[in-house]
Amino acid sequence: MKIAVINSGSSSIKFQLFHMPQGEVLAQVLVEKIGESSSQTILKFGEHKIIGNYVIKNHHDGLENIISMLKEHQIFEDFTALDAIGHRVVHGGEEFKNSTLIDERVIKTIQELIPLAPLHNPANLEGILVAIKKAPFVKQIAIFDTAFHSHMPQEAYLYALPYEMYEKHKIRRYGFHGTSHAFVLKEAAIILQKNVGELNLITLHLGNGASACAIENGISIDTSMGFTPLEGLIMGSRSGDIDPAIIFYMQRALGLSVDEVDSMLNKKSGLLGICAKNDVRTIIEVDDEKSKLALDMMVRRIKKYIGAYMALLGRVDAIVFTGGIGENSSYIRDAVLENGFTHGIKILVIKTNEELEIANECFSILKK
Ligand code: ADP
Numbered sequence: 001m002k003i004a005v006i007n008s009g010s011s012s013i014k015f016q017l018f019h020m021p022q023g024e025v026l027a028q029v030l031v032e033k034i035g036e037s038s039s040q041t042i043l044k045f046g047e048h049k050i051i052g053n054y055v056i057k058n059h060h061d062g063l064e065n066i067i068s069m070l071k072e073h074q075i076f077e078d079f080t081a082l083d084a085i086g087h088r089v090v091h092g093g094e095e096f097k098n099s100t101l102i103d104e105r106v107i108k109t110i111q112e113l114i115p116l117a118p119l120h121n122p123a124n125l126e127g128i129l130v131a132i133k134k135a136p137f138v139k140q141i142a143i144f145d146t147a148f149h150s151h152m153p154q155e156a157y158l159y160a161l162p163y164e165m166y167e168k169h170k171i172r173r174y175g176f177h178g179t180s181h182a183f184v185l186k187e188a189a190i191i192l193q194k195n196v197g198e199l200n201l202i203t204l205h206l207g208n209g210a211s212a213c214a215i216e217n218g219i220s221i222d223t224s225m226g227f228t229p230l231e232g233l234i235m236g237s238r239s240g241d242i243d244p245a246i247i248f249y250m251q252r253a254l255g256l257s258v259d260e261v262d263s264m265l266n267k268k269s270g271l272l273g274i275c276a277k278n279d280v281r282t283i284i285e286v287d288d289e290k291s292k293l294a295l296d297m298m299v300r301r302i303k304k305y306i307g308a309y310m311a312l313l314g315r316v317d318a319i320v321f322t323g324g325i326g327e328n329s330s331y332i333r334d335a336v337l338e339n340g341f342t343h344g345i346k347i348l349v350i351k352t353n354e355e356l357e358i359a360n361e362c363f364s365i366l367k368k
Contacts, residue, residue: 002026002081003362005355007088008127010119011035013062017075018359020083027075031062043069059126063134079135086362087128088179088354090120092144094170099147099361102128102140110142116170116227141365143358148178149213149220156222173231175223177205181213183357184322184350189218191348192317200317202309204302205352206332207323208236208278212302214309222312224305230266233305234298236278239269241301271298280325280332299335306342318346327351 001021007014015029027045039056042049052069056062070076079085087102093113100106107128114121132140149157157173158166165171181203188203189196196218203213210233214222224232224240234240242265250256256264264273272278274294275286283291310316319342320326321333327349337347 001083003359004082004085005358006085006127006131008059008123010123013059013127015066016355020359020363023356027070029066031056034059034062041065041069045075059130063130079138082138084139084141084362084366085131085135086141086143086358087124088358089124089142090145091117092146096144096147097150099141099143099365102142106142141362143179143361145176145178146174148182149175149223151219152221171227173226176225176229177211179354179357180205180322180352181220183352183354184320185215187350188318188320188348200313200315201320202306202316203320204326205323206326210235212305214312216313234301235270237267237270237272239265280329284331299332302336316345318348320348320350322350322352
């Protein structure tokens with residue numbers, strides 16, 4: 001069975017072709033800088049890496065280009081060779097608790113959720129619409145970043161705001177990185193030789209964006225990202241948790257606009273805001289005062305979330321580190337675990353694979 005996974009961003013398309021259920025990657029294509037003169041397509045298969053420098057005007061061109069490169073290198077003939085296309089969709093709101101076959105209604109709902117994810121859902125939707133046009137007879141499946149967290153109890157997902165903010169305006173914690181937390185949960189179950197449904201874990205996805213998740217009996221019961229991916233841990237360029245009144249102060253006393261504050265908190269804060277760098281590798285190497293401070297702050301925040309989730313869960317079978325930083329940086333892992341407060345809990349480092357998780361989801365939907 002051949003399943004393609006599409007992660008369509010505002011200026012990029014990441015495409016992977018899987019042979020399922022083995023999970024073997026047959027090809028990977030990255031289309032970058034869509035709409036710019038420097039756009040390019042990079043195809044990788046086996047040991048090969050081929051760069052196509054066609055100008056990609058839009059997502060339609062991008063997908064067209066992917067197909068022609070795959071054809072040219074005899075990886076597949078056309079989309080009819082596929083059993084399904086799995087699409088990453090960032091926001092599934094309260095509507096989607098599971099991955100789902102895409103039909104008119106699903107498209108309409110993803111569209112209606114755009115106000116909740118104005119940067120991501122339009123690009124995800126664009127990828128879906130183009131794929132349907134190119135491959136109308138292939139099953140298209142949506143996999144949502146929020147779905148894994150959709151079973152959190154109300155006391156976890158509600159903010160202590162007037163209740164109508166939730167009821168009327170859907171303001172609540174949704175959580176993100178769900179495919180990654182779900183993937184490492186299943187991998188942890190294999191490593192620990194337990195059923196997913198009996199595992200209590202704290203999973204830490206530490207990449208450029210970062211989130212922690214408390215998993216009880218295989219279900220996400222709390223997570224650090226909230227209404228948007230801004231809440232929680234200190235990230236590459238996002239502040240994570242701050243006193244919300246700082247935002248009023250910035251507007252009233254410093255005269256910043258809503259957009260300026262939004263951009264500051266999302267793009268100029270976090271590690272970048274403290275030490276002017278957001279790549280943890282560089283920050284560790286540089287080792288000046290501000291870099292050390294930025295890392296100490298990030299580590300402290302992670303510790304606080306682990307402590308909180310240990311209290312919520314009672315029993316924790318393992319703490320899982322994943323994402324670029326979690327997988328690669330023993331400096332950060334050691335700093336987080338320093339002082340032995342997790343004594344007796346297993347520590348796992350698991351490489352995440354969100355694309356494979358999406359392919360697995362597609363496979364299980366096709367099997368039904
Ligand atoms: P994204 O959220 O963009 O998918 P990744 O999960 O790829 O991000 O993680 C990117 C982060 O991983 C960067 O901050 C980078 O510094 C960090 N990283 C990657 N390799 C290492 C390493 N060997 N040591 C420390 N940090 C690393």
